[in-house]
Amino acid sequence: MRLSPDDMIFWQNGFLKLNATIVFTWLLMLVLAVGSKLITRKLSTDLKRTRWQNLLEIVVTGIGKQIEEVGLRNPEKYLGFLGTLFLFVATATLCAVIPGYEPPTGSLSTTAALALCVFVAVPLYGIESQGMRGYLRSYVEPTFVMLPFNIIGEVSRTLALAVRLFGNMMSGAMIIGILLAITPFVFPVVMTALGLLTGMVQAYIFSILAAVYIAAATRTIKPRPAA
Numbered sequence: 001m002r003l004s005p006d007d008m009i010f011w012q013n014g015f016l017k018l019n020a021t022i023v024f025t026w027l028l029m030l031v032l033a034v035g036s037k038l039i040t041r042k043l044s045t046d047l048k049r050t051r052w053q054n055l056l057e058i059v060v061t062g063i064g065k066q067i068e069e070v071g072l073r074n075p076e077k078y079l080g081f082l083g084t085l086f087l088f089v090a091t092a093t094l095c096a097v098i099p100g101y102e103p104p105t106g107s108l109s110t111t112a113a114l115a116l117c118v119f120v121a122v123p124l125y126g127i128e129s130q131g132m133r134g135y136l137r138s139y140v141e142p143t144f145v146m147l148p149f150n151i152i153g154e155v156s157r158t159l160a161l162a163v164r165l166f167g168n169m170m171s172g173a174m175i176i177g178i179l180l181a182i183t184p185f186v187f188p189v190v191m192t193a194l195g196l197l198t199g200m201v202q203a204y205i206f207s208i209l210a211a212v213y214i215a216a217a218t219r220t221i222k223p224r225p226a227a
Contacts, residue, residue, distance in 0.1 A: 006109065021107040028092055028104065032084075059087075063207075070211040071219075078214060081121055085114065086207035092200025101195070103199070108166045115162035118210045119154070126217030135217065143184035157213065165206055 008020035039052045049057075067075035092103045104110040108154045126135040139150045 005104060006107050008102060020102040021104045021110055024092075024102055025104040025110060026087065028095070032087060032091060059083075065206065067211050070208065071215045072085050072211060078125070078211065081117075082211050082214075085210055086119070086203050089114070089203035089206055090200055093196055096196065096199070100174070101175065105165060105199075111166040112162040115158045118161060118213060119158040121210070122143050122154075122213045122217045125214045129218035138217075157172065161206065161209060165202055212215065 005024060009017055010020070010023060011018040028178070034193035039056050043053055044050070060079065060083070062084060064075045064079055067078055067082055072078055089105055092105045095101050096103050105114075123135065126138070129135075130138075140147050
């Protein structure tokens with residue numbers, strides 16, 4: 001039983017390896033890019049719209065509302081980044097029903113890369129919203145003593161994002177693999193369906209946590225009154 005898609009090697013030449021994590025990650029990105037292009041190529045503003053456009057509008061509107069409820073103003077500004085995170089993790093989970101497919105989110109390298117994207121995006125959005133000086137000042141609030149703790153907090157929450165997503169994805173795959181080996185076929189099918197639901201929940205949690213971190217970085221800090 002493979003614990004990670006990293007163990008599935010398609011090609012190797014010395015230390016260079018082409019494993020399932022790399023292959024399925026790029027295939028997944030290709031599917032999302034092509035699907036996005038196909039769905040958005042003939043958008044209509046009339047009352048008569050295609051089913052794909054209706055589905056697209058439902059997804060985009062739903063993600064936008066969730067971003068706004070987190071506390072981010074102008075949700076369309078963050079829709080591209082947070083929506084992509086959600087769709088990538090969700091699609092990676094939904095494709096698990098395809099025979100031979102290994103979700104790339106079952107690899108710590110993939111979840112670490114996703115968490116690193118959030119780690120980079122948070123200060124970028126924060127600096128854009130507050131300016132360099134305003135954002136850096138948040139690290140020494142309420143006192144300068146908090147600087148190392150705030151830095152440690154930034155790093156630790158990034159690690160927590162990666163490990164949480166990896167742990168939940170890998171544990172589901174392990175349970176299904178064990179059940180396939182020791183039980184009849186019907187029960188693992190039920191567990192697979194439960195794993196799909198769990199993956200969707202993890203996609204939602206990951207993107208919401210990213211939105212919360214960005215909201216914290218872009219909040220407006222009121223200047224202290226003069227003594």
